Each structure stands twice: as C-alpha cells, then as structure tokens.
Amino acid sequence: MNNDIFKLGGLEFNSRLLTGTGKYADDSVIPDVCEASGSQIITVALRRVDLESDTGNVMDFIPKHMQLLPNTSGARTAEEAVRIARLAKAMGCGDWIKIEVISDNKYLLPDGYETAKATEILAKEGFVVLPYVNADLYIARSLVDAGAAAVMPLGAPIGTNRGLKTREMVRILIDEIDLPIIVDAGIGRPSEACEAMEMGADACLVNTAIATASNPKMMAKAFGRAVKAGREAYLSGPGAKHSHAKASSPLTGFLHEG
C-alpha cells in the first residue's frame, strides 16, 4: 500500500482525497483541514480569489505543498470557462484547471457539451484539464478524445450531500474509461467516499460535506481515512457477492482430490 501512488497530470500523489475551499465559516481552518485529511490537491474558485486584498484572500490559507486546482465556477459556457482558465494561469495559479460549466442555477448540473468544448480547447493549450460532468459514458468518451487528464463524475447534485446516487453509472465509467475517475460532488459522508473507492474510483473530491460539518477538521480526517480504507479494500480484491450462501469448504471439493 505504501507504493500506491496516485498519478494525475504527470504528478504523483500519496493521497486520493481532493478537497475544496468553499463554504467555510472561516478560511483559516483550511490548513488544518488539509493536514487532517492528508489531501494534496485543493480546488479553489477563481471568482473568489482576490490577489489585491491585503487580508482575507483564500489563497493565503492554502498550504504551499498543495497542488492548486483552480475551478471555473461561475462559467455558463465553454467560452467563459476558457476565459477563466486563462485568467487563472495569468494570475499565477498554474496550469491545472477543473472545468465547471453550469448554466442551470436551479440544479447546478454540469453542461457536458460545453464542458467537452472547453476541455478540448484548454488541453490543446497545455492545461491539465479535470472536467466535472454527469456520470455519462458518452460524455466521458468525448472527454477522453478532448484530452482530459481525468473524468470527474458527480455522485449527486453539487452540494447536496446525498451520496453516491450515480453508483451504477460511475461503475461503468470505472470499467470503460482509461483515465482516472474522480468522484466529485454529492458525497456527504465518509462511508460514501469509501464505497466509491471500493468500487474502484481513483479518487474523490469532497468540499461541502467537510466545510459544513460542525467540526470540519475532524470530518476531514474521517474522509481521509475513509478514502484510504476504500482504496485498500479495492486493492485487496474483495470477494465476489453471491445471491446464496457458499460454504467455505465446498461440498463437492472431494471430486477434485487426488
């Protein structure tokens, strides 16, 4: 397990939990959350970044060792997402970008078509593109073709804490897509992150469930452990499920003896 390296965007990580920076009562808790969770990748909405501010800039609280993953929150079209990505790069936020294109403020569901368009443009420009999408095989395939570095299907609508509602669709993506699958959005409890990892997801991104917990630091720790536990379970090759009981000493075992 010590050699279980998570490779993403040409880099290697020891943690498979990605965290976020939104919705905290106080950004100063972010370093504690990062430490407790063990996370090494953190997403930040560029629209909240205020490099001109003397105090209170969210970037001040992100530990230097973290891989920064700016996101395009607020983008309604591919064009806006591309502009935000370029702005993030110009502001010194690096060349990793999480594409979020949402043009429905009621349900906050991602627009797959616009996401694929933005992914294609930005991947060609050399960005490490991590698109947030519905758990849909066709969209995922188009993202592979577009040059995405990973596919980030939602577990449930963003911010809902409803859990892994797209379980079967995520399972198909894990089976069929030859890119890291990072379950993003909707995961509300560590057990749900654990389940996603047990299924074979490569990583989970959790923000709301940690940020809105009564004790974000403790919840971050719980998520860090759950993701690790789920990964270990997956790597250990869980026994197959059966619809009826199977004896540990098969009744017909004697037929193969001698």
Place this chain on the structure above:
Amino acid sequence: MSFYPICAEYNDAPLAEQFGSVTEHDVRRALNKTTLSPEDFLALLSPAAIPFLEEMAAKASQLTLQHFGRTIQLFTPLYMANFCTNKCVYCGFNTKNNIPRSQLGPEELEKEAKAIAATGLKHLLILTGDARAKSSPEYIESAVEILRKHFPSVSIEIYAMTEEEYGRQVEAGVDGMTMFQETYNEELYPDLHPAGPKADYRFRLDAPERACQAGMRVVNIGALLGLDEWQHDALKTGIHAAYLQDKYPEVDIAVSLPRIRTHVGDAFTPKSLVSDTALVQNMLALRIFLPRCGITISTREAPDFRENILPLGVTRMSAGVSTEVGGHTGEDEDKVSQFDISDERSVDEMCEVLRKHGYQPVFKDWHPLQEAS
C-alpha cells in the same frame, strides 16, 4: 412571454380568502416536500404556518447551509444622483420633496469609489433617482467605466430600461441589476406612483426579464414590504423569482426583503405592518420554496435582528451604508438620504460580527471576464 399575465392571475385571485383557508395539513405537506408548488409556498406564507415557524427555520437553515455554506456576501450601495421625476408617495427622493439634489461627476465618483474600496468591499450597487435626462444610460455607462477600476462587480439599481439599454450596461461591465416592483398589486400601484415614468406598472414588472434577456448575470427583485398586505407581495415576488429562475436558468436570481422605512417629508402610512415575525416567515418560506435563491437583507433592519436571522436564509448583506449622494466621503453636511437606515455599522464592524457568529464575510464572489478575451 411575460410575467404579466401570471401576475395578473394572482392579482385577480381572492388572495385574502386563499391565505385564510390554508390548513395545518397544507403547511405540513408543504414542509415535507422537496420541490414546492406555488400553492405550497402560499401555505408557508399563510397565518396557518405561524405555529410551524421553528420547523420552517430548521429546514431553511439546513438548506441555506447546504447551498451557501457559512458565508455572507457583502456589498454596499453608492448613490450617484438623487434627481427624480417620480412622485412615489413613500420615497424621500419624490420630485415634490424640497431637498438638495445633486449628481456625482467623474472626480467625485472616483473619490467615493476609493473611499468604499478602502473598506475592502468588492461588490458595489450603484443607484440613481429616476431622471433619464440627468442620469442617462450614457452617464451610468461612463460611471461604470470608472467604478470597474476599483470593483470587480458593479450592479445597478436604477430606472427600468429597455433590453437594448440593459445590453449596453452589460457591455459596459455591469453584471447585476436590482429592480423593486415596490408592489405587485396593479390596482394599488397607481395610487403609490401617481406620476413619472415609474407609473408604468408593466414596463417595470417586465424589466427584470429584459435584463435576463440582455445577458445580466445576477437579477435581484423584490417588493417594498408594507405597501400592500405583505403576504400578497411576498407571494407574487416568490412566484416572479421562480418564473425567472425557470425561464432563465443561467441567471442567478435573487430576492431582497426590504421593509418600508421612514424618510424625509414622511407623511405616508404603510398599508400593512410587517413585524419581525412576518419578515422571518417571509424569508423562511422563500428559502424553502427556492433553495438556491440569493436573499438580501439591507441595513434597513436593526443590528440585532440582522444578526439573529443569519442562519435562516440570508446570503447577502449590505454594510458600511450611506443612502446619501456622495455619502461615503461625507464632505457635504446638507445631503439628504433616500431613507433612514437602522444598521450604521462599518464594514469592519460587520465583518467582526459575522465572524463572531461563525460566518465568513465574502468580499469577492465574481471575477469579470471581459479583460481576458
């Protein structure tokens, strides 16, 4: 399509009767649903819902935390002019009121902008009276050009414009608009707005939709609570917000909940008394009906009240407010405010209060995209 025929149906409906006939069962049913109909919203605004306020508060609080976290976006208004051609009977800027009138020129505007920017605020709401000849669309566009140097987000709360004019404001860098219908009651409206361009009920009613069509990113609507029976205007405001949210899903729809305040030359008696309980009920019902909707509470409300309602649904608050033209630099003692504010705390003081209550004051929540193209 327009919201007008939908609103007209509610204006024609026997609303007092409908609110009066809501039962405890109707309220419980509304509270147990995840997606509420307009009838459910009406139930939550009715007198029958008052015994359920605590349950409503718990649900509204959970929904607000889920969708917005423990954050409150701060903004402040900048009054650019108080010339007005309207005779709104409840407003201090009423053209009949004998008050000193003024308008900020480019240099004064720059000074005001710098004074506000020094507080750290990044979201600005600019206001003028309704006087096109003085505060023309061109005047506002040129002001936005100055203000955008200091603020990533500039919204307008001005007279109703055409779609083409809103489009020009968007081009100039405006990303949000606020439009108060004041009252949705079409029969009552002319009594409150006897003269001036604002007397055109329908042109004002459809203004938020024209702004949506013109590409405005945030559209904020509201009624001035107390002009009509508050439940009636609250109901129509929520239905209006839902209409815009459904038809323009790409636009961030928000609602303000201002209660009528005293002002200079005050001789107006509100039709409905909007108690603290009523305002809270309105906010809770709105949050449960529209979980993703932004809700703004202004400094019209008292400090204690603003603090107590923090967990209940509010997502935006004004801070460091002056409702006078040029009020942020405070160089003219004779200036007159549009209405009296109740919460005079500075931005720093508001931030301290928010943090004390476990909330993060958010100064910047938008990054303009124009420069990047």
